[in-house]
Amino acid sequence: MTMTNPQTSLFDVYLRLRPSSAYDRERFLDVERPDESSVPTHITIKPPADDKRKRAVERFAFTRVFEESAGQRQVFDGSRILPLVEGVLGARGREGRDGLLATLGVTGSGKSHTILGSRSQRGLTQLTLDLLFRHTSPFLADVDASPTIFSSLCQADVSESQLFSAATFLDNIYGDSTAPSRAGTPAFIALVFQRCEDTWTSLSLSGYERPHNTHIHLNQGSGTLSGADMSMLSTQTSSNRRGRPSMAKLAQFPRIDDIDLNLDETAEYTVVVSMYEVYNDRIYDLLAFSSASGAAKAPQKRRALLFKPTEKSQDRKVVAGLRKVVCSSVEEAILVLETGLHERRVAGTGSNAVSSRSHGFFCVEVKKRIRSSVPTPWSSSTLTIVDLAGSERARTAKTAGATLAEAGKINESLMYLGQCMQMQSDNAHAIAGAREALVPYRQCKLTELLFSNSFSAQDHHRRAPQKGVMIVTADPLGDFNATSQILRYSALAREVTVPRIPSVTSQIGNLPGNRVASGGRNSPTNVQLQSDLDEALTEISRLRDELEASQFRLEEEENRRREVENSWKATELRIEEVEAAVREELYEEMESRLQLEMRRWRAARDAELDAQDAHIDAKLDIFARSGNFEVYEDEENNDPHLAGMPSQKLHHAAIAAGVTRAEDLEDENEKLREKIAMLEREKDVQKSPSKKMRVLKPRKWEGSDIGLDGTP
C-alpha cells in the first residue's frame, strides 16, 4: 500500500480513536504498530463476527493514528498544527498562507471533543488561540487605542464585513442581550448544567416539585437541557443567563507554555475572529444575532450569507457580510468563540446528547503589515477551524422530523466531501505526469468552503494554496458500517486484505476429480488455484464494498426522496390554499364589479326611460292641447298583440298608433272638405245666383289656425 505524496495532497489526514463507553460491543478496529520507535500510521478493520455479508478485512493508512490514550496535547503536537499556525503568520517579509483544521467522523465519535475540548481539557481551538496570542501579543497593533489602525483594518477588509473591537462586541452581548442560547463548548455547557441542577435543588428544598422530564443527562462533559430546564433558567437566572463566562471556570489544561513559534518580528499583527455555520446548505453568521447598538432586541430572523467574489476580492470567494471581531487577547477570542457557539444548532439524538446539527466554522484571520512609520497595507491569511456535523444513520440516531431532515442534509454534504477527498487521494496517488482529475468541490456549500482555497491560483505568485489538517475521529467499538464508510473515503491509502479461508480451499481441494486433489499441498496446481481463489475473493470483496457504498447511497437517496415528497405534499397543500384564496378573491372582485355595472346600467336605463317619458308626455301634451284628442292613461295593456311587450316598447307602439290615427283623420278630413266643396259647387249650379247663399257652419277644425300636428 503506497501512501500519498505529501506535496500534492490537500490534507494531512490523522485518525483519532476515542475511548469507547460501549463495552458490550465487539472491537472492530486495530492499530498496527510496526515498531516501538515509530508512530502508528495504519489500522485494520474487520467486520463483526456476525456479519452476514462476509466482508473483507480492510487496511487504511493515515498520516498518523492517535490511540484512545492520546490526550489533547498529544493530538495538538502530533497533528502538526504548529506549522499550520506558522504558515498563517507568514515567514519574515512574506505573506501568510491560509490554513484549515477540520474534524470529520461519525456522530458521537469525538469531533467536538477534539476541536472544542471538554470540561477539564481544552480543545485544539483553545490551544491554537493560546499559542497564537502568546507569541504575537508583543507584535499586536493596539487597535483599541488607535482609531486610525481600526479604520485601516476596515478599509483593508475585502469581505464587506462589519468590524467591531472585542470590547464593543462583548459589551453589546453581555450588557443586555436576551437572545436564547443554543450550545457552547462542553466546558461551558457543564457550567450551565451545574447552575441548572443547583437551581432545581434549591427550588425542591423550597417545596417546589421538579417535573419528570427535567433530568439532565451528563455524559463526559456534555448533555441536554429540557424545555422545563430552559424555562426555569430563563425565569430563575435571567439576570445572569448571558453573564460573561468566567475564564477561570473554563478548562485551563493542557498548557502549551513550552511551545516555540516562528513569526515575523518585523511585522505588526492584528487578529480578527469571525464565526459561521453551514446549516441545510446555507451559511449563517454566528455572531450576527446581537445588536450593534447594544439595545436589547427580539430574536431576529437569520439571513443567509453568500460565498462569492466581492468587489475587493475578484480572484477569490469569501463569505460576504460577516460580523468580525478584532481581538487583542486569548480571553477575548475565547469569549467570542463561546458567544458564537451559543448560536450554533445542536440537538439531542440517539447517538449524541449534544449533537452538532450544522458544520461550524471558526475563522482566525491574521492581518499583517510591515512595522514602519509610514503605514503599509495589511495582508491577511486565515486559519479556519471546522467542527463538522457527524454523519449518522437515522435508525441508530433515532431521529425524526426536522432532525431527520437535517441529518439528510448533513449526510449529503458529507457524501460530497467524501467524493472530494477520494478524488484528492486518487490525484495524490496518480502516476507522475498523469492528468489530475478535477475535485468536484462545487457540489455543495461545505465542500466549496473547504476546498475553494486549496488549489493554486492561476497567478502562482499571488497566493500559496491553503494547507489542511483533517482529524478523523472514530469509536473502535461504535457503528462498524458508518465508521468504515468514513475511513474508506478519508484514508490516504486503502488496501483490502482477504483472509485465507481454509475451509473453502480444502472443500475445493476435496472435490472428486478436482485437479487440486491430485497435486500436493504446495503443488503448482494448488498454488495456481489458491491464487485464483484469492483473486476471486478480492473481486467479491470489491463488489461487496461497491454494494455497500451503493446501499448507503440508496439509503441517503431514500431519505432525500422522503424529504422531497414531504415538501412536495406541503407545497401541494400550499398551492391548493393559495388557489382557493385567489379564486375567492377573484369571485368577490367580479361580484362587486358586476354589482357596480348593474347599478350603472340601471341608472342609465332609468335616465333614458325618463327622457323618453318626458318626450312622450310633451307630445301627448301637444295632442291634448290641440283639442282633437283626449289622452287616456292605459290602466293596463289589453291588446293581445302587445301583451308581454316591455313598457318602453309599449310607449313606442302607442306613439306609432297615435301618429297613424292622426294621419287617417287628416285624410278623412281632406276628403270631407273636397266633398263639401263639390256639393256646394253642384248647388250653385242648380240654384240662381240671386238666391241667398247658405253659409255652412264652420266645423270645429275649420277656421282654426292650428294644424293637426299642433303647429299654426
Ligand SMILES: Nc1ncnc2c1ncn2[C@@H]1O[C@H](COP(=O)(O)OP(=O)(O)OP(=O)(O)O)[C@@H](O)[C@H]1O
Ligand atoms: N477522546 C475522548 N476522550 C474522552 N471523551 C471523549 C473523547 N472523544 C469523545 N468523547 C466524549 O464523547 C461524547 C461525544 O463526543 P462529541 O460530542 O465530541 O461527538 P461529535 O463527534 O462531535 O458528535 P456530533 O457529530 O453528533 O456533534 C462527549 O461526551 C465527549 O466528551
